[in-house]
Amino acid sequence: MSLQPLSKGTSEAPRKSVFSLLKDRTFHDLLSIIKKYKWYYVSAVGSQLLLTAAALLFADTSRRLFNMAPNVPRGSLANILLVFACIAVFQLVFTFINNWIRSALNESVVYEMRRNILGHLQRLPLSFHEHNHSSNSVNIMHNELEIAKNFIVFDVQRLIALPISFIFVGIYLLSVHPMLGLIAIAIGPLQMLSSLVLKTKFKQAAELQNRVTRDVFFTIGETLHGIREVKSNQMENNVDSRMAEIQQRGVAYNVLLTNISTIRSIVKDLPGHLGYIAGIGIGAALMAAGEIGAGGLVAFITLLDKVAEPFTVLVDTINNLQRSVSGARRLYEVMDMAEEDTMTGQSLAPGAPSVSFDEVAFQYVEGTATLQNLSFSIPAGSSLALVGPSGAGKSTIVKLLYRFYDPEQGTVTLNGKPLESYAIHSVRERMALVSQDIFLFDGTVAQNIEVGRPGATRDEIIRAAKLAQAYDFIEALPRGIDSEIGERGIKLSHGQKQRLSIARAILRDASLLILDEPTSALDVETEASFQRDLGEWASNCTKIIIAHRLSTIREADFIVFIDQGEVVESGTAEQLLSRNGRFRSYWEKQSGGMYAEIT
Ligand SMILES: Nc1ncnc2c1ncn2[C@@H]1O[C@H](COP(=O)(O)OP(=O)(O)O)[C@@H](O)[C@H]1O
Ligand SMILES: [Mg+2]
CATH class of the missing domain: 3.40.50.300 (P-loop containing nucleotide triphosphate hydrolases)
Known part of the structure; x- marks a missing residue:
C-alpha cells in the first residue's frame, strides 16, 4: 500500500552506457517529446547548416583572395568584398533566427514538461505526497527537468547538425590539400581521447556538487516552510550553521570542480594547438613547394575549429546524455506512478447518505495497525461524534472516507454500497471537510x-x-x-x-459533512453560535464530527469512542455517561469532574 519515497539524487541512479540508453524507456520518452516539436528541430538544424555553408563560403572566398594576393584585380576585389558583406548579413540573420527558434523550443518544452508533471502530481494518490517531502518533488520539477531539458533542446540539434558540418568542411579541406585536411580531421579524435583525462574525478566532483545544490534547496525550503517554528524555537543559529557547513562544502567542491575542468579544458585544447602549429609548418612547406597558394593556408586556419568542433561537442553531448537520462529517469519514475482513477464507478445519489464502517482494518506502515476491527454506522441525515485521544485514528477514518487510502480489510459503505463501487469524483463532490489542517x-x-x-x-x-x-x-x-x-x-x-x-x-x-476538530481554535462563544447554525445549514447532511469539546460532542446523535484504532464504546451521550466507562472518565478529566455540565 505505501509507496516508496523517491530516490533523492543523481548518485543513486545507475549510469548507463550510451548504447544501452538506446533501449532505455526514458530515452524514448524524451525522443517522443522531440518528435512533437520536430519542425523546430528541422528549422534549427537547417539554419545551423546554412551557417556552416556561410562559413565555407567565407573560407573559400578568403582562399581565392589570398591566392591572388598581392595583385588582386579591382573587379575581383569588389566582388569579393560584396560576397563578404553578404555573408556577414546572412550570418546575422540566421544567428538571430537560430536563437529565436531555440528559445521558443526551450520554453515550449520546459513548460510542457512542467505542466505534465504538476498535473500528474495532483492526480497521484495522497499517499505519495505523505511519503515524499514536497521539496523533493520541487527539486525534480526544477533541477532534474533543467538537466533533461538541456539535452532535449541543445544537444539533440547539435548531434544532428554537427556531423553533417564535419563532413562538408572535412571534404572541403581535403580538396584544398589532403595533408592539411588530414591534420584538421585528426584533431577531433585526439580531443575526444583527451576528454578521458580526469573523467572519473570530474564526475565525482560534479556529483558532490549536485548534492550540495540539493541540500541548499532542501534547507531553504524547510526553513521558509517552517519559519514560525524556526523563530519560536530560535533555530536561526542551527539553520545558519547548517548553511555554513553547506557553504564550506559548496566552495570546496566548486573550486575542485573548476580546477578539474580547467585542467581538462587545457588538455582538450592541446591537440588543437598542436594541429595549428603542424598545419602552419606543413602548409608553409607546401607553399614553398608550390603545392598550395597562401589562400589554402588561410582556409585551413579559418576552418580548423569547424572540423574539430563536432568531436568535442560529441563528447560533451554524450556526457550530458547520461546526466539527462538519469535526471529524466527520476521525472519518469514519478510520471510512471499510477494516478488515481476518480471517474470509474457509479455516482452517489444526491441527499444525505448513510455511512457505515464494517470490521475495517488499515495500516500506514507494515505491522502497525492504525485501525482494526472498526465498525459503526450512521443513518442518513444524522450526526456522529468521533471521540478519542490523539493518535487514536480519527483523522485516518476521514482519509478512508475520502478514499485517500483504502482499507486493508473490511468495508466502508455509503447508502449500503461499498465505497469502491462509486466514482471517487462523485463521492468527493458530495463531501465537505473542515479539517484541523x-x-x-x-x-x-x-x-x-x-x-x-x-x-x-x-x-x-x-x-x-x-x-x-x-x-x-x-x-x-x-x-x-x-x-x-x-x-x-x-x-x-x-x-x-x-x-x-x-x-x-x-x-x-455537501450532503456528507466532516468536521475534523473544526472548532478547536474558536472561542467558546463563537463555537456555541457555530453549533447553533450548524443545525440550520447542515440540517440536510450526514455529519461526522471529530471534537474534544463536550459541548460539541453532546449535540451529536451518536458517539463513538475510539482508542488505538478500535471502537471502545458507542451510544448516545446519556448512555455513555451512565455506563461509567472510558467515555465517562475521559469526560470527567476534561470537565474537572463536573459532569453535570452536560445535562
Ligand atoms: N501518513 C501517515 N503515515 C504514517 N502514519 C500515520 C500517517 N498519518 C497518521 N499516522 C499515524 O496513524 C495514527 C493515527 O493518526 P490519526 O488518524 O491522525 O489520529 P487522530 O486523528 O485520532 O489524532 C497515529 O499513530 C499517526 O502517527
Ligand atoms: Mg486527527
Whole structure:
C-alpha cells in the first residue's frame, strides 16, 4: 500500500552506457517529446547548416583572395568584398533566427514538461505526497527537468547538425590539400581521447556538487516552510550553521570542480594547438613547394575549429546524455506512478447518505495497525461524534472516507454500497471537510471561500461567511472580502482561518459533512453560535464530527469512542455517561469532574 519515497539524487541512479540508453524507456520518452516539436528541430538544424555553408563560403572566398594576393584585380576585389558583406548579413540573420527558434523550443518544452508533471502530481494518490517531502518533488520539477531539458533542446540539434558540418568542411579541406585536411580531421579524435583525462574525478566532483545544490534547496525550503517554528524555537543559529557547513562544502567542491575542468579544458585544447602549429609548418612547406597558394593556408586556419568542433561537442553531448537520462529517469519514475482513477464507478445519489464502517482494518506502515476491527454506522441525515485521544485514528477514518487510502480489510459503505463501487469524483463532490489542517491559497478572502464551490456568486460567498461567523472580521479587513491573504494566510489568526475554512465547507453545499476538530481554535462563544447554525445549514447532511469539546460532542446523535484504532464504546451521550466507562472518565478529566455540565 505505501509507496516508496523517491530516490533523492543523481548518485543513486545507475549510469548507463550510451548504447544501452538506446533501449532505455526514458530515452524514448524524451525522443517522443522531440518528435512533437520536430519542425523546430528541422528549422534549427537547417539554419545551423546554412551557417556552416556561410562559413565555407567565407573560407573559400578568403582562399581565392589570398591566392591572388598581392595583385588582386579591382573587379575581383569588389566582388569579393560584396560576397563578404553578404555573408556577414546572412550570418546575422540566421544567428538571430537560430536563437529565436531555440528559445521558443526551450520554453515550449520546459513548460510542457512542467505542466505534465504538476498535473500528474495532483492526480497521484495522497499517499505519495505523505511519503515524499514536497521539496523533493520541487527539486525534480526544477533541477532534474533543467538537466533533461538541456539535452532535449541543445544537444539533440547539435548531434544532428554537427556531423553533417564535419563532413562538408572535412571534404572541403581535403580538396584544398589532403595533408592539411588530414591534420584538421585528426584533431577531433585526439580531443575526444583527451576528454578521458580526469573523467572519473570530474564526475565525482560534479556529483558532490549536485548534492550540495540539493541540500541548499532542501534547507531553504524547510526553513521558509517552517519559519514560525524556526523563530519560536530560535533555530536561526542551527539553520545558519547548517548553511555554513553547506557553504564550506559548496566552495570546496566548486573550486575542485573548476580546477578539474580547467585542467581538462587545457588538455582538450592541446591537440588543437598542436594541429595549428603542424598545419602552419606543413602548409608553409607546401607553399614553398608550390603545392598550395597562401589562400589554402588561410582556409585551413579559418576552418580548423569547424572540423574539430563536432568531436568535442560529441563528447560533451554524450556526457550530458547520461546526466539527462538519469535526471529524466527520476521525472519518469514519478510520471510512471499510477494516478488515481476518480471517474470509474457509479455516482452517489444526491441527499444525505448513510455511512457505515464494517470490521475495517488499515495500516500506514507494515505491522502497525492504525485501525482494526472498526465498525459503526450512521443513518442518513444524522450526526456522529468521533471521540478519542490523539493518535487514536480519527483523522485516518476521514482519509478512508475520502478514499485517500483504502482499507486493508473490511468495508466502508455509503447508502449500503461499498465505497469502491462509486466514482471517487462523485463521492468527493458530495463531501465537505473542515479539517484541523487549514490551507489558504494565495488570493483574496472571497477567492479562498469560493474554493468550496468554484463559480459561486458573491451573495452565496457572503452568506457562507456569515454562517461561519467569519463576516465580522472579514468586514474589518482593509478591503473587506476582497482583501488579499498573504502566502498561506499568514496575516490571519488561526481562529480566523478556521472560520474561512468553515465558510468554504458551507459553500460547498455537501450532503456528507466532516468536521475534523473544526472548532478547536474558536472561542467558546463563537463555537456555541457555530453549533447553533450548524443545525440550520447542515440540517440536510450526514455529519461526522471529530471534537474534544463536550459541548460539541453532546449535540451529536451518536458517539463513538475510539482508542488505538478500535471502537471502545458507542451510544448516545446519556448512555455513555451512565455506563461509567472510558467515555465517562475521559469526560470527567476534561470537565474537572463536573459532569453535570452536560445535562
Ligand atoms: N501518513 C501517515 N503515515 C504514517 N502514519 C500515520 C500517517 N498519518 C497518521 N499516522 C499515524 O496513524 C495514527 C493515527 O493518526 P490519526 O488518524 O491522525 O489520529 P487522530 O486523528 O485520532 O489524532 C497515529 O499513530 C499517526 O502517527
Ligand atoms: Mg486527527
